[in-house]
Amino acid sequence: MGAPCDRCEELLQDYLDRTLTDAEWREAESHLAGCDYCARRYRFEETLRRYVKTTAAERMPPGLMAKLAELRGLDASA
Amino acid sequence: MSEPGPETEARRIATQARDRARFEDEALALADQVYRVARRLVGSREEAEDLVQETYARAFRSWQSFTPGTNMRAWLLRILTNLNVDRGRRIQRTPQLQPLEETDYYLANKMASAVGEDALESEEVVERLSQDAIVRALSEIPPQFRDVVVLVDIGDFTYADAAQILDVPIGTVMSRLHRGRRALKQRLAEEAVS
Numbered sequence: 314m315g316a317p318c319d320r321c322e323e324l325l326q327d328y329l330d331r332t333l334t335d336a337e338w339r340e341a342e343s344h345l346a347g348c349d350y351c352a353r354r355y356r357f358e359e360t361l362r363r364y365v366k367t368t369a370a371e372r373m374p375p376g377l378m379a380k381l382a383e384l385r386g387l388d389a390s391a
Numbered sequence: 392m393s394e395p396g397p398e399t400e401a402r403r404i405a406t407q408a409r410d411r412a413r414f415e416d417e418a419l420a421l422a423d424q425v426y427r428v429a430r431r432l433v434g435s436r437e438e439a440e441d442l443v444q445e446t447y448a449r450a451f452r453s454w455q456s457f458t459p460g461t462n463m464r465a466w467l468l469r470i471l472t473n474l475n476v477d478r479g480r481r482i483q484r485t486p487q488l489q490p491l492e493e494t495d496y497y498l499a500n501k502m503a504s505a506v507g508e509d510a511l512e513s514e515e516v517v518e519r520l521s522q523d524a525i526v527r528a529l530s531e532i533p534p535q536f537r538d539v540v541v542l543v544d545i546g547d548f549t550y551a552d553a554a555q556i557l558d559v560p561i562g563t564v565m566s567r568l569h570r571g572r573r574a575l576k577q578r579l580a581e582e583a584v585s
Contacts, residue, residue, distance in 0.1 A: 356512065364517040368526075369545050370545065371426075371436075384447050388452070
């Protein structure tokens, strides 16, 4: 841990979002290749994002679809 | 030039009715995805249902302002987020945030100190966070950050879509997203250790 890891931490979100420049991408890759500490944290972040997405998703309550379908044909002036 | 005959007029009306029905079909097919985002933008299931119904009522009334071939899900979400802001119904539960640590490894570091560095590798480590904890943490992010996190990380919208939906520049989407995710992780870290 130290300055290179701090730098790697700064690149984390853009790395996973694939929005790094080529130079930054190479910088992150080369650090991750030799740093278990950061590599573990990158993998953790990936797992976390997936988990948050599935956990936070709530299906539409039964009955809502029928209510929405009843709105079909609503008049612009109504 | 003669007036359009009754047959032409009838055909025009039929075409419009067909286009409209097609629009409504397409919009209704997206309802589950729209609800999923709405549910995390407001505090309760009832509010989410109301918001989605108001969104569809407005969408169906103004269906002709939708440009066919563009992203309908983003169009619907733009209506929804505007309605949500107008009605002042966004979750405003802004807790006394601890001075924001706001670093990206914060949660991982907390988890590592609780379960050990090697356990961070396992898929199960995140399961220490309950669904309640995730939902609560999301609701406690300040609203302007939460909107972006929900659209991008739960709704799968691109930065560009989110920028259009919220009517802010892409750079703003990115900075709010980054801060919002860090705030979320900080809340989760508090949930995980408490």
